[in-house]
Amino acid sequence: MTDRSPSARSSDRARPDVAVVGAGPIGLAIAWRCAARGLRVVVHDAAPGSGASAVAAGMLSPVAEAYFGERQLTELLLASAARWPAFAAELTETTGAAIGYRTEGTLMVGLTGDDLAEARRLWAYQQGLGLPVTPLRPSELRDREPALAPRVRGGALAPTDHQVDPRLLVPALRTAAQRAGAALVPQAVRQLSDVDARVTVVAAGCGAAALTGLPVRPVKGQILRLRAPDGVAPGFRHVIRGYADGEHVYLVPRSDGEVVLGATVEERSDTTVTAGAVQRLLRAGVDLLPELAEYDLVEAVAGLRPGTPDNAPILGPLPGRPDVLAATGHHRHGIVLTPITADLIADLVLGGVPDPLLAPLRADRFGAAGPAGPAMAASGGPEPTMEGDRWS
């Protein structure tokens, strides 16, 4: 990408090469990668890390998240997960910060016979893609994780699905970006004309809709944080994903005693915590791991994921705006997709040949519902809730 873009101006010496809108994991990782490659980078965010990442569980689960009809997305998740070990190592080496990267693997379980039947359909699909999913006999399941309820009917292991702690990841990425020379401006960007740079990267999560007119809608998620009593580590080591009487939940244990229990997926744009959602999450969690009943309930929060019509992110230039790159729409996959998003966008900024992975993620793939130029962006773009109605 060069300075021949429409918004190029004469005062190039003070002007940054890249303005990143949004200091969540995606924006900060892009800033880090760009700054590390010698570009002048400014990141704009009034409240860094306050979006979807603040409520994310941090599962790196391309295998367990390989769902029917999302094969292309699965390829992307796998490609990014493959970059996580090196990404985590580099980040920790650069900053000295712990980010809670753990590799115990993920156990997928079914509580009842019906739950297990549903889970087995998915495991068969995942195995059909050649993914590492190992069904376990009940005795093997309990040997691996004795804390599981005796009535859990069966399970399977996805050994390559790992985890990281998003609330540690964001400050680590911020440190890395700043050490590489990126500047953080603690101000909100209301419209694209608020920033001035050779290239603008919109990594604003749900906020991308109003800035760009892209069909990004908020998908509400409610999540709980529990804590093992007496400050000890949770009584289980694996990430546990389970179907429990039809409810699909996950449990992510952290070394400090925290357990993340989530998450609802709701086509709503409010962030209230509702009694019914909390009850359903707790019921499913306690049914799968009875010891959770004695855990402290320390937090119940709701956040908004940036969803797209096909559940895949939008990565690349806005039509007619080669100087504006979208990096949004990561939905439930923002954490696992952070490394590959940062690499692909940094490549685009530096004007390299677009990676073939980007072809299905282009901003113009939604046709008429696609992105708007500056005029439409200034008017706020389509209402997220209207789009949500259409896609739900």
Added chain:
Amino acid sequence: MTDRSPSARSSDRARPDVAVVGAGPIGLAIAWRCAARGLRVVVHDAAPGSGASAVAAGMLSPVAEAYFGERQLTELLLASAARWPAFAAELTETTGAAIGYRTEGTLMVGLTGDDLAEARRLWAYQQGLGLPVTPLRPSELRDREPALAPRVRGGALAPTDHQVDPRLLVPALRTAAQRAGAALVPQAVRQLSDVDARVTVVAAGCGAAALTGLPVRPVKGQILRLRAPDGVAPGFRHVIRGYADGEHVYLVPRSDGEVVLGATVEERSDTTVTAGAVQRLLRAGVDLLPELAEYDLVEAVAGLRPGTPDNAPILGPLPGRPDVLAATGHHRHGIVLTPITADLIADLVLGGVPDPLLAPLRADRFGAAGPAGPAMAASGGPEPTMEGDRWS
């Protein structure tokens, strides 16, 4: 009670007549009543209203709370509830403050056939005491409260069981006490010798154990606060008390949209909110009133009630210490018992003939486990958890 008590000293002009330890509803109401009768009153509390009242629901329910084997306590609850209308009117008139006093009555319901059978046993007992309990046909129940779940099997009305909002009551009582001339000292009292007055009233809830050696133990209660969406009032008007698959819960609707959902009764002295308790409360609440599933969950807290071996309060002088009056041990009944406690204790302070109601509430009724003198009080008295073990 006169100034011939053992701790009477010469500097009587500056010395208060009454030192009240504890600025919860009980302590503040006593201070108000004493000050209004011309006594010099000082109330000591580092954090007024931060004890059991902060998590209390505020039900004034002598009928619904009339349990087997507690006949004497029921008499006391009825006598105090009878004073509530005048008490509330006087408090509101004196202070101009709203205290959320509502008189819609209480609906007692059973979710399943088993729940209803258990409830009916209790209603028959309550009717046998001559209390106003009116069984309702299912259609009558739904006419009164259409929000109840269709599967609720049956119910009864206790029209004289009312409610007040404890979080409004405490500041109102504080204003009333101060306007009557009582002084508030925002300091904790660690031992009785920290205060100097002709008469000391220990209204310190669970803190009374360490101060007096009385067998007051903490009884943990977890409680939730929900809020109807969009700022409207809850979709039900009565206090609802229900058995739901063996779980006993209550739901208290407030005009501002809040619903209090409680409460656990646990022989524990911690104040952590546990996942299992929240799940059970929510499950029972949503089963009884399905619309609660869409309510915001705005608070989950735990508090400690001051329990006694026979569940009745302790009102009167410590043995050998006629200058120290206990007013504690109100367990789950502190709010309903506030008016009568204040009147009875104020009478004692002023040296009147003890009301016959006080006879079964004396501080020496627990025999060897009874109160200690200053020496034992200084050593902290028996450990609440040890006592808890014995009584659980």
